[in-house]
Amino acid sequence: MTQSPDPTAPERGSGSRTAANGTTRSRTKPVRDPQTDPDRQDSDFPGVRLHIVTGKGGTGKTTVAASLALALASGGRKVLLCEVEDRQGIAQLFDVPPLPYEERKIATSPGGGDVYSLGIEPKAALLEYLDLFYHLGRAGKVLEKMGAVDFATTVAPGLRDVLLTGKVYEAARRRDQNGPIYDAVVLDAPPTGRIGRFLNVNEEVVDLAKVGPIRNQAGSIMTLLRSTQTVVHFVTVLEEMPVQETQDAVAELRGIGLSIGGLVVTMVREPLLPARSLAAAAKGRLPRQEVVAGLEAAGLAGRGGAASTSGAARVALLADGLIAEATEHALRVQLETEQRRDLAALGRPTYELPALPGGVDLGALYEFADRLHQQGMA
Numbered sequence: 001m002t003q004s005p006d007p008t009a010p011e012r013g014s015g016s017r018t019a020a021n022g023t024t025r026s027r028t029k030p031v032r033d034p035q036t037d038p039d040r041q042d043s044d045f046p047g048v049r050l051h052i053v054t055g056k057g058g059t060g061k062t063t064v065a066a067s068l069a070l071a072l073a074s075g076g077r078k079v080l081l082c083e084v085e086d087r088q089g090i091a092q093l094f095d096v097p098p099l100p101y102e103e104r105k106i107a108t109s110p111g112g113g114d115v116y117s118l119g120i121e122p123k124a125a126l127l128e129y130l131d132l133f134y135h136l137g138r139a140g141k142v143l144e145k146m147g148a149v150d151f152a153t154t155v156a157p158g159l160r161d162v163l164l165t166g167k168v169y170e171a172a173r174r175r176d177q178n179g180p181i182y183d184a185v186v187l188d189a190p191p192t193g194r195i196g197r198f199l200n201v202n203e204e205v206v207d208l209a210k211v212g213p214i215r216n217q218a219g220s221i222m223t224l225l226r227s228t229q230t231v232v233h234f235v236t237v238l239e240e241m242p243v244q245e246t247q248d249a250v251a252e253l254r255g256i257g258l259s260i261g262g263l264v265v266t267m268v269r270e271p272l273l274p275a276r277s278l279a280a281a282a283k284g285r286l287p288r289q290e291v292v293a294g295l296e297a298a299g300l301a302g303r304g305g306a307a308s309t310s311g312a313a314r315v316a317l318l319a320d321g322l323i324a325e326a327t328e329h330a331l332r333v334q335l336e337t338e339q340r341r342d343l344a345a346l347g348r349p350t351y352e353l354p355a356l357p358g359g360v361d362l363g364a365l366y367e368f369a370d371r372l373h374q375q376g377m378a
Helices: 061-073 088-093 122-134 138-147 148-155 155-173 192-208 211-226 241-257 275-282 287-299 309-344 364-377
Strands: 050-055 078-083 104-108 116-118 184-188 230-236 262-270 349-353
Touching: 050 061, 050 241, 061 078, 061 116, 061 148, 061 184, 061 211, 061 230, 061 262, 061 364, 078 088, 078 155, 088 116, 088 148, 104 155, 104 275, 122 155, 122 262, 155 184, 192 211, 192 230, 192 241, 211 230, 230 241, 241 262, 241 309, 262 309, 275 309, 287 309, 309 349, 349 364
Parallel strands: 050 184, 050 230, 078 116, 078 184, 230 262, 262 349
Antiparallel strands: 104 116
Protein backbone atom coordinates (compact mmCIF):
# COMPACT_ATOMS: atom_id res chain seq x y z
CA MET A 1 0.00 0.00 0.00
CA THR A 2 1.05 3.60 -0.49
CA GLN A 3 2.95 5.13 2.40
CA SER A 4 2.88 8.87 2.95
CA PRO A 5 6.28 10.59 3.17
CA ASP A 6 7.60 12.00 6.39
CA PRO A 7 6.59 15.67 6.20
CA THR A 8 9.71 16.60 8.14
CA ALA A 9 12.07 14.80 5.79
CA PRO A 10 13.95 17.06 3.36
CA GLU A 11 13.28 16.58 -0.32
CA ARG A 12 16.01 16.55 -2.92
CA GLY A 13 17.17 20.04 -3.69
CA SER A 14 15.65 21.55 -0.55
CA GLY A 15 16.48 25.17 0.06
CA SER A 16 14.24 27.91 -1.25
CA ARG A 17 15.31 30.83 -3.37
CA THR A 18 12.54 32.95 -1.89
CA ALA A 19 13.27 36.24 -0.17
CA ALA A 20 11.60 37.35 3.05
CA ASN A 21 9.42 39.84 1.19
CA GLY A 22 7.82 37.04 -0.77
CA THR A 23 9.55 37.65 -4.09
CA THR A 24 11.57 34.93 -5.74
CA ARG A 25 14.72 35.95 -7.48
CA SER A 26 16.89 33.03 -8.49
CA ARG A 27 20.50 33.28 -7.45
CA THR A 28 23.14 33.36 -10.15
CA LYS A 29 25.97 30.90 -9.72
CA PRO A 30 29.34 31.20 -11.46
CA VAL A 31 29.45 29.18 -14.66
CA ARG A 32 31.01 25.80 -13.99
CA ASP A 33 33.89 24.36 -15.96
CA PRO A 34 32.43 21.14 -17.41
CA GLN A 35 35.89 19.70 -17.89
CA THR A 36 36.75 19.87 -14.19
CA ASP A 37 33.27 19.32 -12.73
CA PRO A 38 31.36 16.89 -14.96
CA ASP A 39 29.17 15.52 -12.15
CA ARG A 40 27.40 18.80 -11.33
CA GLN A 41 27.92 18.48 -7.58
CA ASP A 42 26.95 22.12 -7.16
CA SER A 43 23.54 21.62 -8.73
CA ASP A 44 20.44 21.57 -6.57
CA PHE A 45 19.73 17.92 -7.45
CA PRO A 46 22.96 15.90 -7.27
CA GLY A 47 22.39 12.20 -7.74
CA VAL A 48 19.03 12.62 -9.46
CA ARG A 49 18.84 10.68 -12.71
CA LEU A 50 15.13 10.85 -13.56
CA HIS A 51 13.71 14.37 -13.89
CA ILE A 52 9.94 14.40 -14.41
CA VAL A 53 8.53 17.70 -15.68
CA THR A 54 4.85 18.59 -15.33
CA GLY A 55 2.73 21.74 -15.35
CA LYS A 56 -0.59 23.13 -16.39
CA GLY A 57 -1.14 23.24 -20.13
CA GLY A 58 0.12 26.44 -21.71
CA THR A 59 2.78 27.18 -19.08
CA GLY A 60 5.71 25.98 -21.20
CA LYS A 61 6.11 22.48 -19.77
CA THR A 62 7.66 20.96 -22.91
CA THR A 63 9.94 23.98 -23.38
CA VAL A 64 11.26 23.62 -19.83
CA ALA A 65 11.75 19.85 -20.25
CA ALA A 66 13.77 20.43 -23.43
CA SER A 67 15.81 23.23 -21.85
CA LEU A 68 16.51 21.12 -18.78
CA ALA A 69 17.72 18.24 -20.96
CA LEU A 70 20.16 20.59 -22.70
CA ALA A 71 21.36 21.96 -19.36
CA LEU A 72 21.89 18.49 -17.91
CA ALA A 73 23.82 17.38 -21.01
CA SER A 74 26.36 20.22 -20.85
CA GLY A 75 29.88 19.10 -20.10
CA GLY A 76 29.84 15.89 -22.12
CA ARG A 77 26.89 14.08 -20.60
CA LYS A 78 24.34 11.94 -22.41
CA VAL A 79 20.69 12.72 -21.69
CA LEU A 80 17.46 11.16 -22.93
CA LEU A 81 14.40 13.41 -23.38
CA CYS A 82 11.15 11.43 -23.42
CA GLU A 83 7.68 12.42 -24.59
CA VAL A 84 4.55 10.42 -23.72
CA GLU A 85 1.61 12.49 -24.97
CA ASP A 86 2.16 11.94 -28.71
CA ARG A 87 1.98 15.69 -29.44
CA GLN A 88 5.41 15.85 -31.10
CA GLY A 89 6.12 19.00 -29.13
CA ILE A 90 9.79 18.09 -28.74
CA ALA A 91 10.23 17.60 -32.48
CA GLN A 92 8.72 21.01 -33.13
CA LEU A 93 10.98 22.74 -30.60
CA PHE A 94 14.16 21.19 -31.99
CA ASP A 95 12.96 21.53 -35.59
CA VAL A 96 13.43 17.84 -36.38
CA PRO A 97 11.14 15.25 -38.01
CA PRO A 98 8.44 13.63 -35.82
CA LEU A 99 9.90 11.45 -33.10
CA PRO A 100 9.67 7.70 -33.78
CA TYR A 101 9.61 4.95 -31.20
CA GLU A 102 13.38 4.81 -31.09
CA GLU A 103 16.11 6.78 -29.41
CA ARG A 104 17.91 9.23 -31.66
CA LYS A 105 20.21 12.19 -31.18
CA ILE A 106 18.50 15.56 -31.67
CA ALA A 107 20.90 18.13 -30.19
CA THR A 108 24.39 18.80 -28.92
CA SER A 109 24.76 20.74 -25.70
CA PRO A 110 27.51 23.27 -24.95
CA GLY A 111 30.58 21.40 -23.80
CA GLY A 112 29.95 18.42 -26.04
CA GLY A 113 27.04 16.63 -24.36
CA ASP A 114 24.32 14.95 -26.40
CA VAL A 115 20.54 15.02 -26.07
CA TYR A 116 18.64 12.02 -27.40
CA SER A 117 14.89 11.89 -27.80
CA LEU A 118 12.26 9.17 -27.58
CA GLY A 119 8.60 9.46 -28.44
CA ILE A 120 6.99 6.70 -26.37
CA GLU A 121 3.97 5.29 -28.18
CA PRO A 122 1.65 2.97 -26.18
CA LYS A 123 1.06 0.43 -28.95
CA ALA A 124 4.76 -0.07 -29.64
CA ALA A 125 5.45 -0.19 -25.90
CA LEU A 126 2.82 -2.94 -25.45
CA LEU A 127 4.34 -5.06 -28.22
CA GLU A 128 7.77 -4.63 -26.64
CA TYR A 129 6.31 -5.50 -23.24
CA LEU A 130 4.69 -8.70 -24.54
CA ASP A 131 7.94 -9.77 -26.15
CA LEU A 132 10.09 -8.91 -23.13
CA PHE A 133 8.02 -10.57 -20.40
CA TYR A 134 6.04 -13.23 -22.24
CA HIS A 135 8.15 -13.88 -25.36
CA LEU A 136 5.13 -13.15 -27.53
CA GLY A 137 6.94 -11.24 -30.25
CA ARG A 138 5.33 -13.06 -33.17
CA ALA A 139 2.00 -13.50 -31.41
CA GLY A 140 2.02 -9.81 -30.57
CA LYS A 141 2.26 -8.99 -34.26
CA VAL A 142 -0.78 -11.16 -34.88
CA LEU A 143 -2.69 -9.36 -32.12
CA GLU A 144 -1.74 -6.06 -33.69
CA LYS A 145 -3.14 -7.13 -37.07
CA MET A 146 -6.36 -8.18 -35.35
CA GLY A 147 -6.68 -4.72 -33.77
CA ALA A 148 -6.39 -6.09 -30.23
CA VAL A 149 -3.38 -3.93 -29.39
CA ASP A 150 -5.12 -0.70 -30.42
CA PHE A 151 -8.21 -1.78 -28.48
CA ALA A 152 -6.22 -2.52 -25.31
CA THR A 153 -4.23 0.74 -25.29
CA THR A 154 -7.28 2.89 -26.10
CA VAL A 155 -9.97 1.34 -23.91
CA ALA A 156 -7.76 0.85 -20.84
CA PRO A 157 -6.12 4.22 -19.98
CA GLY A 158 -4.53 2.66 -16.91
CA LEU A 159 -2.73 0.12 -19.11
CA ARG A 160 -1.53 2.96 -21.32
CA ASP A 161 0.09 4.71 -18.37
CA VAL A 162 1.65 1.47 -17.14
CA LEU A 163 3.29 1.01 -20.53
CA LEU A 164 4.50 4.60 -20.76
CA THR A 165 6.03 4.68 -17.28
CA GLY A 166 7.48 1.22 -17.86
CA LYS A 167 9.42 2.39 -20.90
CA VAL A 168 10.75 5.43 -19.02
CA TYR A 169 11.82 3.11 -16.20
CA GLU A 170 13.63 0.83 -18.63
CA ALA A 171 15.52 3.74 -20.20
CA ALA A 172 16.51 5.17 -16.81
CA ARG A 173 17.77 1.79 -15.55
CA ARG A 174 19.48 0.55 -18.72
CA ARG A 175 23.18 -0.15 -18.29
CA ASP A 176 26.18 -1.60 -20.08
CA GLN A 177 29.60 -2.64 -18.86
CA ASN A 178 30.54 1.01 -18.33
CA GLY A 179 27.50 1.94 -16.25
CA PRO A 180 24.19 3.67 -17.07
CA ILE A 181 23.57 4.32 -20.76
CA TYR A 182 22.19 7.77 -19.94
CA ASP A 183 23.52 10.13 -17.31
CA ALA A 184 20.00 11.51 -16.90
CA VAL A 185 16.50 11.01 -18.28
CA VAL A 186 14.05 13.91 -18.59
CA LEU A 187 10.37 13.05 -18.95
CA ASP A 188 7.97 15.57 -20.48
CA ALA A 189 5.08 14.20 -18.41
CA PRO A 190 1.30 14.74 -18.57
CA PRO A 191 -0.07 18.01 -17.12
CA THR A 192 -0.76 18.61 -13.44
CA GLY A 193 -4.40 17.59 -13.78
CA ARG A 194 -3.48 13.95 -14.25
CA ILE A 195 0.13 13.68 -13.10
CA GLY A 196 -0.81 11.95 -9.84
CA ARG A 197 -2.75 9.16 -11.52
CA PHE A 198 -0.08 8.80 -14.20
CA LEU A 199 2.78 8.35 -11.75
CA ASN A 200 0.85 6.25 -9.23
CA VAL A 201 -0.80 3.84 -11.68
CA ASN A 202 1.77 1.14 -10.97
CA GLU A 203 0.86 1.23 -7.27
CA GLU A 204 -2.63 0.15 -8.29
CA VAL A 205 -1.11 -2.67 -10.33
CA VAL A 206 0.92 -3.79 -7.31
CA ASP A 207 -2.27 -3.96 -5.25
CA LEU A 208 -4.13 -5.92 -7.95
CA ALA A 209 -1.43 -8.31 -9.14
CA LYS A 210 0.02 -10.03 -6.08
CA VAL A 211 2.56 -12.17 -7.95
CA GLY A 212 4.14 -12.52 -11.37
CA PRO A 213 6.24 -10.40 -13.74
CA ILE A 214 3.63 -7.65 -14.05
CA ARG A 215 3.56 -7.15 -10.29
CA ASN A 216 7.36 -7.22 -10.07
CA GLN A 217 7.73 -4.69 -12.87
CA ALA A 218 5.16 -2.35 -11.32
CA GLY A 219 6.84 -2.60 -7.92
CA SER A 220 10.24 -1.82 -9.43
CA ILE A 221 8.85 1.25 -11.19
CA MET A 222 7.37 2.62 -7.97
CA THR A 223 10.64 1.95 -6.15
CA LEU A 224 12.49 4.09 -8.71
CA LEU A 225 9.88 6.85 -8.62
CA ARG A 226 10.11 7.06 -4.82
CA SER A 227 13.89 6.80 -4.72
CA THR A 228 16.47 9.56 -4.31
CA GLN A 229 17.16 9.26 -8.05
CA THR A 230 13.82 10.80 -9.05
CA VAL A 231 12.22 14.22 -8.61
CA VAL A 232 9.16 15.89 -10.12
CA HIS A 233 9.59 19.47 -11.31
CA PHE A 234 6.63 21.82 -11.77
CA VAL A 235 6.27 24.50 -14.43
CA THR A 236 3.91 27.42 -13.84
CA VAL A 237 3.22 31.04 -14.64
CA LEU A 238 2.40 33.70 -12.07
CA GLU A 239 -1.37 33.42 -12.43
CA GLU A 240 -3.93 32.16 -9.94
CA MET A 241 -5.14 29.02 -11.70
CA PRO A 242 -1.74 27.58 -12.69
CA VAL A 243 -0.31 28.29 -9.24
CA GLN A 244 -3.33 26.70 -7.55
CA GLU A 245 -2.99 23.60 -9.75
CA THR A 246 0.69 23.47 -8.82
CA GLN A 247 -0.13 23.62 -5.11
CA ASP A 248 -2.75 20.89 -5.46
CA ALA A 249 -0.51 18.60 -7.49
CA VAL A 250 2.45 19.08 -5.13
CA ALA A 251 0.25 18.04 -2.20
CA GLU A 252 -1.05 15.04 -4.15
CA LEU A 253 2.41 13.78 -5.12
CA ARG A 254 3.78 14.27 -1.64
CA GLY A 255 0.84 12.23 -0.40
CA ILE A 256 1.86 9.24 -2.53
CA GLY A 257 5.50 9.44 -1.50
CA LEU A 258 7.07 11.22 -4.47
CA SER A 259 9.74 13.90 -4.10
CA ILE A 260 9.17 17.39 -5.47
CA GLY A 261 12.04 18.99 -7.34
CA GLY A 262 12.03 22.61 -8.44
CA LEU A 263 9.39 25.14 -9.42
CA VAL A 264 10.07 26.77 -12.78
CA VAL A 265 8.25 30.05 -13.37
CA THR A 266 8.02 30.92 -17.04
CA MET A 267 7.07 34.02 -19.03
CA VAL A 268 8.44 36.31 -16.30
CA ARG A 269 8.31 40.05 -17.05
CA GLU A 270 10.18 42.62 -14.99
CA PRO A 271 8.16 45.59 -13.61
CA LEU A 272 8.26 48.60 -15.90
CA LEU A 273 7.88 51.18 -13.10
CA PRO A 274 9.76 51.79 -9.86
CA ALA A 275 8.17 50.49 -6.67
CA ARG A 276 6.82 53.88 -5.56
CA SER A 277 5.09 54.50 -8.90
CA LEU A 278 3.69 50.97 -8.91
CA ALA A 279 2.12 51.52 -5.49
CA ALA A 280 0.55 54.79 -6.62
CA ALA A 281 -0.68 53.30 -9.91
CA ALA A 282 -2.30 50.33 -8.15
CA LYS A 283 -4.34 52.79 -6.07
CA GLY A 284 -5.21 54.94 -9.08
CA ARG A 285 -3.17 57.83 -7.68
CA LEU A 286 -0.60 58.52 -10.37
CA PRO A 287 -0.16 62.33 -10.63
CA ARG A 288 -1.94 63.08 -13.88
CA GLN A 289 -0.37 66.51 -14.26
CA GLU A 290 3.12 65.00 -14.15
CA VAL A 291 2.14 62.51 -16.85
CA VAL A 292 0.70 65.32 -18.99
CA ALA A 293 3.83 67.42 -18.46
CA GLY A 294 6.01 64.52 -19.50
CA LEU A 295 4.02 63.98 -22.69
CA GLU A 296 4.21 67.69 -23.54
CA ALA A 297 7.95 67.73 -22.89
CA ALA A 298 8.35 64.77 -25.24
CA GLY A 299 6.62 66.74 -28.00
CA LEU A 300 3.65 64.42 -28.26
CA ALA A 301 1.07 67.21 -28.43
CA GLY A 302 1.43 67.39 -32.18
CA ARG A 303 2.23 70.34 -34.45
CA GLY A 304 -0.06 72.76 -32.68
CA GLY A 305 1.64 72.15 -29.36
CA ALA A 306 0.01 71.77 -25.96
CA ALA A 307 -1.38 75.30 -26.17
CA SER A 308 -3.67 74.39 -29.07
CA THR A 309 -7.06 72.80 -28.52
CA SER A 310 -6.17 69.77 -30.60
CA GLY A 311 -2.79 69.41 -28.90
CA ALA A 312 -4.30 69.60 -25.41
CA ALA A 313 -6.93 67.02 -26.35
CA ARG A 314 -4.29 64.74 -27.81
CA VAL A 315 -2.12 64.93 -24.69
CA ALA A 316 -5.15 64.37 -22.43
CA LEU A 317 -6.13 61.27 -24.39
CA LEU A 318 -2.59 59.87 -24.24
CA ALA A 319 -2.33 60.60 -20.52
CA ASP A 320 -5.58 58.80 -19.76
CA GLY A 321 -4.42 55.80 -21.77
CA LEU A 322 -1.02 55.66 -20.10
CA ILE A 323 -2.48 55.97 -16.61
CA ALA A 324 -4.96 53.17 -17.34
CA GLU A 325 -2.15 50.94 -18.64
CA ALA A 326 0.02 51.78 -15.63
CA THR A 327 -2.80 50.83 -13.25
CA GLU A 328 -3.37 47.54 -15.06
CA HIS A 329 0.36 46.83 -14.99
CA ALA A 330 0.62 47.64 -11.27
CA LEU A 331 -2.28 45.35 -10.40
CA ARG A 332 -0.63 42.61 -12.47
CA VAL A 333 2.62 43.04 -10.54
CA GLN A 334 0.69 42.83 -7.25
CA LEU A 335 -0.95 39.58 -8.38
CA GLU A 336 2.41 38.12 -9.40
CA THR A 337 3.86 39.04 -5.99
CA GLU A 338 1.01 37.19 -4.29
CA GLN A 339 1.55 34.15 -6.50
CA ARG A 340 5.26 34.16 -5.73
CA ARG A 341 4.43 34.04 -2.02
CA ASP A 342 2.11 31.07 -2.59
CA LEU A 343 4.86 29.24 -4.47
CA ALA A 344 7.41 30.11 -1.78
CA ALA A 345 5.16 28.43 0.79
CA LEU A 346 5.79 25.11 -0.97
CA GLY A 347 9.39 25.26 0.23
CA ARG A 348 11.06 24.26 -3.04
CA PRO A 349 13.82 25.91 -5.10
CA THR A 350 12.38 28.35 -7.63
CA TYR A 351 13.80 29.20 -11.04
CA GLU A 352 12.63 31.88 -13.44
CA LEU A 353 12.66 32.10 -17.22
CA PRO A 354 11.80 35.35 -18.99
CA ALA A 355 9.12 36.00 -21.56
CA LEU A 356 10.75 36.35 -24.98
CA PRO A 357 9.20 38.84 -27.41
CA GLY A 358 10.04 36.66 -30.41
CA GLY A 359 8.64 33.44 -28.98
CA VAL A 360 10.55 30.21 -28.35
CA ASP A 361 12.84 28.78 -31.01
CA LEU A 362 15.91 26.57 -30.88
CA GLY A 363 18.10 29.49 -29.84
CA ALA A 364 15.74 30.24 -26.97
CA LEU A 365 16.09 26.66 -25.72
CA TYR A 366 19.83 27.11 -25.40
CA GLU A 367 19.34 30.45 -23.65
CA PHE A 368 16.89 28.88 -21.19
CA ALA A 369 19.25 25.93 -20.67
CA ASP A 370 22.04 28.33 -19.74
CA ARG A 371 19.75 30.19 -17.32
CA LEU A 372 18.69 26.95 -15.61
CA HIS A 373 22.32 25.90 -15.45
CA GLN A 374 23.44 29.16 -13.83
CA GLN A 375 20.53 29.16 -11.39
CA GLY A 376 21.59 25.71 -10.16
CA MET A 377 18.82 23.48 -11.51
CA ALA A 378 21.30 21.43 -13.55
